[in-house]
Amino acid sequence: MSEAPSDTPLLKVRGLKIGATVYPTGERPRPIEIVHGIDFDLAPGKVLGLIGESGAGKSTIGLAAMAYGRGGVEITGGEVTVNGRDILKSGLRDVRKLRGGEVTYVSQSAAASFNPAKRIMEQVTEAAIFQNKFSKKEAEERAVDLFRKLGLPDPENIGSRYPHQVSGGQLQRCMTALALCPQPDLVVFDEPTTALDVTTQIDVLAAIKEAIRDTGVAALYITHDLAVVAQVSDHIMVLQQGTMVEYGTTDQIINDPQEEYTQALVSVRSIKHIEKEPTDTPLLRVENITARYRGTDFDVLKGINVELHPGQTLAIVGESGSGKSTLARVITGLLPPSDGTITFDGRTLSPDLSTRSLEDLRELQMIYQMADTAMNPRQTVGTIIGRPLEFYFGLRGKAKQTRIQELLDEIELGEGFQDRYPAELSGGQKQRVCIARALAAKPKLIICDEVTSALDPLVADGILKLLLKLQKIEDVSFLFITHDLATVKAIADSIAVMFQGEVVRYGPKSQVLSPPFDAYTDLLLSSVPEMKIGWLEEVIEHRRMESAGN
């Protein structure tokens, strides 16, 4: 481990230990340690990236820099020194001066953090005025200045709007302005771009980076996405389960990772998938589908035409709101289309779920994004997987047990899972059980709706590999809905790019992903962060030149 070179660190953390209390059902509550002694320094004006999977303790460490433990979390040991003072030993009064004064915080969901009943300006300037750093007038001038720096439209007047009157990406930038307004020494960014679409993320990322550089503030940048953190930070600390795995300069971590875990993170999504040729007869043919939700006068889908061949994967890519999940609802029959037909395995599917035959229902299964809500928390894994077997094939008793175990083996879970409840599984295991439930029906087509986007990169990688393996064994087709182009590259045979309810680009993977691109596909493709230092600048520069050329 190499120490950050600095004479007087702004933030000095030594032997930080953080604990929490767990409440296992049926047992006495007991304390556990979630961060086991972390050391690091942060020099003024530098950016340190904290990276790790969920549960690695990165947010908890970030909040410890404000002497705060969220929920039942408690800082149990160590020192956190800001500007030479140990803030863990300070009284409440000093901590109040620290929070929102010297150290500020940008959270993941701006929409949930802003008070919807107050205007943006009032909230952006609140901390600065409360801390007596600026008068109301000065703070407002400062805020407008920051709005301009962050590239928000109409910086003079945007402050008088309410949070719901600006877009998600704009609100996230407002939150950055909020954090920078009191002129802090340190800002804690907690996954500031994770909830945004890729094309929005790149703008917010560039704005944050520029604002950090212009104001000379130091920052802790917390994220699970190594490619993102590589763009903004000077140093990176890799965390796993509350311990430090590796610490180094961004250059070293990205280009020369020493630890095995870091290497795995850097090389994630290295799946190579060779595109299959289309066959003569498609399994699924979606023709001219137009759909709208009841009670609205707006078509969410406009004349969609796609085909999916047996044993292959069609990826539907697009941002949130592009209509890709609605397409899945139409295909499954949950939302009857207002126009168009769906042909499945040579027969026309009835538009409404209630009039479809049991055979149609069985051959078309679905896997959801949130495995947590896709499984009944009061049913065991055995019941969850066993029900389709019983329902479609009438399997009972021993035959059912054997088949459940076969399926569990197929999803690489093995013995001892039948009697567990979903709450007793990890995120990746839950998604595997959902896959097994879909497979139990012996379907011809599985619709995968953002199945990996709620998972950590390494876990998601495992799921994708499993899906590819299962496709080979069971010869099942996947309709893969995602916003993540890296996933698409890894598993698709053909791709449909959706934008505002229309398919703007459709064809075999090799064709869709090679130039010449249409404007939207180009924007989408170039916005996906690459694990390369300086990528952000390249893209921004490239776009600037293009717009200058036009």
Add this chain to the structure above:
Amino acid sequence: MKNIPLAALIGLFFTGLFFLMALFAPLIAPYGMAEVVGDVWEPSSSEFLLGTDSIGRDLLTRLIYGGRTTIFIATMATLLSFTLGSILGFFAAVSGGWVDQAISRFVDLIMSIPSLIFALVVLSVMPTTTTILILLMGLLDSTRVYRLARAVAVDITVMDYVEAARLRGEKIGWIIFRETLPNALSPLVAEMGLRFIFAVLFISTLSFLGLGVQPPMADWGGIVKENKEGINYGIQAALYPAYAIAILCISINLVADWILHRTTSLKGGRG
């Protein structure tokens, strides 16, 4: 079952005691239910532990038999209201659309009439038998249970696992009893404790007004009515059933609280 908190233990003890007394009333009670054994309003003595009532019956005996009637009617009415209310509520939530609208608006209609007045009107034309009382109270209370059950179920039916069951082609019975009910049980059990208490109060009110359980059968509201004149002379007889009602209320709610606490886990694991 090892870590039962003290409050729940107390609640369990008294609830158990009341129900046992109700079950074995003829064995426990020192005298016959309608037997006149002494003078009017005798003070408590070794012969009559709580004294006698307005016509000389043993008050303890009356209380024990009264508890039997009151608890029986309240229990049956609560069971009826829960079975009917929650099944209708789940059915409305799972079906949605016009089915939901039709049932919900009908329930609103019933709820807009104050239930005591509704009951008084019905009882003034119907014969006052135990069956009629149970049916009436159960039906009236089921509207409240319906509201709760529907509200809880509406939140559950939008979960992905219910959608998955629909996509599988499951019938409405499976969706109601296997997907929705287990996840709605916690709030329903808590509500059941409360509803039982309301049922006790309701039947006592009716009896006090003379429209509930008819003499010579004993019930707690009836005992208050029979002995209310005694209060003027400093006779406690009318207060004992009130104490009984209060103790039953509190203990049942202690138990309900504990059950709610045990089954509500944020992780939704084994309760």
